[in-house]
Amino acid sequence: MTSSALTVLTGAAFGLSLIVAIGAQNLFVLRAGLRGVHVLPVVLVCALSDVVLIAAGVGGLGSIIEAHPGLVVWARVGGAAFLTVYAVLAARRALRPTPDTEETVARGGTLVAAVSTALALTWLNPHVYLDTVVLLGSIATTHGDARWWFGLGAALASLVWFSLLGFGARFLQPLFSRPAAWRWLDAAVAVVMLVIAATLLAGI
Incomplete structure (x- = not known):
């Protein structure tokens, strides 16, 4: 096995370790897959967003984020607010399902709503920047000139x-x-969203 291939595999393994954990984004993709509606657009939005963020991290954007901690604070507050609203909506569906909400679930919602939510759950999540951009970018730099092979592996894993x-x-x-x-x-979605929102606020 060549050194480049080994670096790609290392990047893939590290990338999976960051994205496989249960989170807001994964639960939304799972829900879309269970509905069987708008699956491809949702998958593409999440995966391609990860590719962009990974490329930014490997390219050195993480150092800029670390130099401006105020940006991280605002991102945490905004992300926590969005996740709290999403949790409340999920809890309402769980506690008081109505014919209208059941019909919406059956249809899967509109394409615009699905894509917008996928974008929000990805780009309004501060953990994306801290993990994918800062942490992954820092690990990638340890591979020197082969850091882009590392990034390729992480992108493929995503x-x-x-x-x-x-x-x-x-x-x-x-x-x-x-x-x-x-x-x-x-109900599980609501709990996970609230826990993530709480951890974001606790980290301020």
Whole structure:
């Protein structure tokens, strides 16, 4: 195995370690996959956003973010506010499902709403900048001239992960054939969002 291939694999392994954990973005992709609607656009938005952020980190944007901690504070507050609103909506669906919300779930919502939410959950999440841009970028620099191979590996891992999460969710659809299963999923989404929002505020 060549050194470049080894660096790509190292980047892929590190990239997976950052994105596989349960989070707001992953839960949204899973939900889209379970609905079976707008899966490709949601997967592309999340994966390509990761590619852009990884490239920014490898290119050195992380040092700029570290030099302006005030930006991180505002990002944490904004991200926590957005996640709290999303959690409240999910909790409302879980506690009081209505025919209108059930019909919306069946349709999967509009393409614009799905893409907008995917963009918001990605770019309004401060952890994306701290982990993908700052941390991954810092690790990439340790590989010197091969840092772009490291970034390539991380980008490929992101593309594979979101594709598996979005398109592989259909195998769980029989489990979610009952409305009660969706209520439990929404309850889990609400809890995870609130926990993430709390951790963001705690880090200020």
